[in-house]
Amino acid sequence: MNKKEIIYPKGYIWLIEKRIVGFDYFTQLQPWYFLSEEKIFWVNEIWSSSIKDKLLVFGRRQDNDDLVCFRVQDNIATEVFLIHGWTNNGFEIIKKYPNIWSWLHDVLDDIHEWINIENN
Incomplete structure (x- = not known):
């Protein structure tokens, strides 16, 4: 499946267009x-798995191997999966979200934790 043919959620595109997200360590x-x-x-393409879902990695946590x-189903990016990569079995699914907004709720918790650690 060609990555350029995928239809991404409007929220994902909006976050990028509004520059709410960054594309490197230590960004927004x-x-x-x-x-x-x-x-x-x-x-x-990186890890073999018995999971039949086609998962396209679009983000990473900078301090560990969470992705x-x-x-992707019929060229449409749907649900969001949080996975931990580079395990003995390749990867493991940590959590599933119905959409990018649900995942961002958890990201806000991660940011809060990061700020508390950074300021101690």
């Missing part, structure tokens, strides 16, 4: 950042 949603278009990758992915 620290400790999270989005991957640039050329760095986005398919989970099954955020879209589940």
Whole structure:
């Protein structure tokens, strides 16, 4: 499946257009950042898995191996999966979200925790 043919959620596009997200370490949603278009990758191209879902990684947490992915079905990016990469089994699914906004609720908690650690 060609990554350029995927229909992304409006919220994802809006976050990028409004520059609410960054594409590198230590940017707007620290400790999270989005991957640039050329760095986005398919989970099954890196790790083999019995999971039939097509997962496209679009973000990463900078202080560990957590990744955020879209589940892609019929070229449409739908649900959001939080996975932990580079495990003995390749990766593991940590949590599923119905959309990017639900995932961002958890990101806000991560930012809050990051700020508290940073200021101690």
